[in-house]
Amino acid sequence: MLRSWIGLLGRPKVITSQLLKKSRYLSTAANDELVVQQLDGDDEGIVVLGLNRPKAKNSFSKSLSQKLTQAIEDLQYEEKLRVLIIRSMIPGIFCAGADLKERATMPQSEVGPFVSRLRRLLFDMQNFATPTIAAIDGAALGGGLEMSLGFDMRIASNNASLGLVETKLAIIPGAGGTQNLTRLIGASMAKEMIFTGRVVKGEEAKTLGIVNHVVKQNENGDAAYLKSLDLAREILPQGxxxxxxxxxxxxxxxxxxxxxxxxxxxxxxxxxxxxxxxxxxxxxxxxxxxxxxxxx
Missing domain, CATH: 1.10.12.10 (Lyase 2-enoyl-coa Hydratase, Chain  A, domain 2)
Incomplete structure (x- = not known):
């Protein structure tokens, strides 16, 4: 049995690419809808993905989904990466889920494939090789909460709003939410949240076990991100x-x-x-x- 598991795992490899510098998909431009920051100095090894669609509340468009997909694929091979953080660059919002305005213009035949690609993206995030942290400094609704559920740890501000609200739109969480939330808080509570479309604040999310930590929001609106950095710094020194x-x-x-x-x-x-x-x-x-x- 042990030999078969080792065969499945494969041997760990050191990758020597410089993708953060060379990839055309990883942008550090402040006005891009996905901002990638490679921290340096004592924080070298921490990479931050910043969602940056202010007018659309960081909702998942085709474009943002494609950029996230490529970024996750590229970052898998970044040798210096130790911890990946995802945050919002927009105060008060983490991610509002699917871009419903764009979705409304999609032919019915495109909706299923788009959701499948989104589900695959969030699955890839969940299986990212290194530790991951979602910094929730605002509303994480629908697909936004589903995305954070695929990260290893979640930090929320006390004024953050979290919920799988899809049943209010006569659909269900389709990007892993029904499965990941159930594994976190149990079937009964997951059913209650999904059936009612209930939205909870940071403190209740901590009580339910949805987030690891809840912190009081600060004037800059980035308290969860700062706490995520502290947690990442605790992880950095480990093998x-x-x-x-x-x-x-x-x-x-x-x-x-x-x-x-x-x-x-x-x-x-x-x-x-x-x-x-x-x-x-x-x-x-x-x-x-x-x-x-x-x-x-």
């Missing part, structure tokens, strides 16, 4: 391969029975044994210094 393997063990193990889950955990552990980082960690501990991990 990169260990983080990827821990994430994979949790994600896959939570979907299978405990016997297979433990075998999968053992297989993930086997991936870190031959790494240089593991030796560096032991050496640094013995020498009473901070380890210098390279992801190899």
């Amino acid at each position: 990169p391969v260990a983080l990827r393997m821990a994430k994979r063990a949790i994600n896959c193990g939570s979907e299978i029975d405990i016997s297979n889950a433990l075998a999968f955990e053992q297989a993930c552990y086997a991936q870190v044994i031959p790494t240089k980082d593991r030796i560096e960690g032991l050496t640094a501990f013995r020498e009473k210094r901070k380890p210098k991990y390279t992801g190899s």
Whole structure:
């Protein structure tokens, strides 16, 4: 069983691309609808995706969905990436879900494929190799909340609004919401939220288990983002391969029975044994210094 799991996992690789500098899809322009920021200095290793469609409340258009899809694909191969944060560049709104004005102009034949592509995008986000954090500093409704549910951790401001409101439009959450919310808060509460289309504030979202932390909003409207940065900084010093393997063990193990889950955990552990980082960690501990991990 262990050998078969190792075969499925494959061996960790160090990728040496410079996609953040070279990719034509990753924009640092302040006026682009998807702004990509590669932090530096002590924060090197943190990449921030900023949603930036102020007139459309960061709703998912065809264009934004395509840019997010390509950004996620490209960032998978960025060797220096340790933590990915998604935030809004627009105060008071995280993401309002689908662009309903654009959706209204779509022929019926295009709606299904578009939602399928969006579902695939959010699935790819959920399976992103490194730790991910969603900073919710405003309304996260419909597909906006669904997107955040695909991230490993969610931080919300106390004035944020969160809800899967699709039944109010005579549809259902179609980008993973029915499944991911259920896995977070249980079937009964997920049904109540989805059946009623209820919207909850940050404190209630924390009580329900939808978000990891809730913070009081500040004057700049970016309190959840700042808390997300603090959390990312706690993650940065850890071994990169260990983080990827821990994430994979949790994600896959939570979907299978405990016997297979433990075998999968053992297989993930086997991936870190031959790494240089593991030796560096032991050496640094013995020498009473901070380890210098390279992801190899």
